[in-house]
Amino acid sequence: MLLKGAEAPGPGGERTDEVRKYSDLLTGVTDGHQHGVDVDRCMCGGTACACGTGYRLYVRSAEMPARHGGWSYHSHPIARDGDGNWTVGEACGHTHDIDSELLQSRIDAKLNEEESMTKQAEEQEKEAVDMAKVSAELEKLRKVVALPAEQKAHYDGLDAAAADAFLAKSEEARALEMRAKQEADPVAYRCKATGEALRKSAGAERIAMAKRLDVQQEQIEMLTKANETARLEKMIREEMPHLPNEGGALPALVKAAEEIGPEAVNVLKGASASMGGLFKTVGVSGVDHVTVQAGDPLPEGQAVQKSAGVALEEKVEALMKAENLSRHEAMLKFGRTPEGRNLRARIDAEKPVVTEG
Structure with a gap:
């Protein structure tokens, strides 16, 4: 404890205030001298204190012999008198006067210091425990995150003790445990809709539910595909x-x-x-035609031209139905036959269709 000492002569005889490590307080003056004393815990130890208060006064000797290299001490017990003032007990055939209020303030300071140090030590210990706990939790989390998906699912289904034991095992030991579990509980059904592998232990109801889900998913996919195909076919027909x-x-x-x-x-x-434009059927398509007034006679050859075009269309339609072809596929295929080439030649040689208008 740093306290200001009494004024003492300096090297040149001047008076100076010296700050140095000092006693807690001083005794009263006896025979022209007084002692520095330190207030500290007694050395009784254990739970019983022979001093009664737990504190003693440790008195420094009046001198500091150089050969000892430091102060020498003796101690006195302290107690309160009937008025509540502190008194110094006898030791080594003597006692000392002491300032009771100052002594109490020193004891209070000691108690506060001890309480602060104890609290600080407890906080440090708690922080150390908390840090160790956090480190352990982080290490556990790291191991859990590193588990393969199947092992993670197995880990999640265990109770706390079994989960910790599983996590503490080596990778090889965990793999052996998983293999044993899989052999004892084989996969009963793989759900296509969810990708989940259901083991026998999942139960018949859950497995049946997964199968129904797959059927529903398949029906939805078929309906979606049919709707999309119908949309595309309509688009093809129209556009x-x-x-x-x-x-x-x-x-x-x-x-x-x-x-x-x-x-x-x-x-x-x-x-x-x-x-x-390559497959216009003259006499049928109606693209190339002439118009006559109603009641006027039709141009000569109209019937022949119409017969060739109709014959071609009938052949193409028959081929479409027989071989499930589109009109253009049937037109191409029939157009390569001798009959198709003949009808095409006849149509090309005949006049355009004439309709009444």
Whole structure:
């Protein structure tokens, strides 16, 4: 404890205030001298204190012989008298006067210091315990996160003690435990809708539920696919009717074009329009025609022209039904036959269709 000492002569005889490590307080003056004393815990130890208060006064000797290298001490017990004042008990055949209030203030300071140190030590100990606990939790979390998915699912199903034991095992030991579990509880069904592998222990009800879910998912997928196919076929019929559908691949081609963007769809529409001009049936399509007034006689040869066109259409429609072909596929296939080439030649040689108007 740093206290200001009494004024003492300096090296040149001047008076100076010296600050040095000092006693807690001083005794009263006896025979022209007094002692520095320290207030400290007694040395009784254990739970019983022979001093009664737990404190003693440790008195420094009047001198500090150089050969000892430090102060020498003796101690006195202290107690309160009938008025509540502190008194110094006899030791070594003498006692000392003491300032009771000052002694009490020193004892209070000691108690506060001890309490503060005890509290600080407890806080440090608690912090150390908390830090150790946090470190352990972080290490546990690290191990849990590192578990493979199947081991993590197994870990989550264990009670606290079994989970900690499982986590404490080596990777090889955990793998052996999982293998033993799998052999004892084989996979009974794999749900396609969720990707979950249901083991026998999942129970019949849950397995049946997973199967129903797969059936529902399959029905939804089939309906979705059918609706999409119908949409594409309608689009083909209305917007690109002249594109060939070799092997039924045209809907998939149109779908791919849609995924690319509008420009790709427009390319298919343009191709359909270009191909449509190659398969105009004169006398049937109605594209090339002349108009006469109602009641006027039809031009000569109209019946022959109509018969050739109708014959071609009938052949194409029959081929479409017989072989499940599109109109354009049937037109191409029939057009390669001798009969088809003959009808095409007749149509090309005949006059346009004439209709009444």
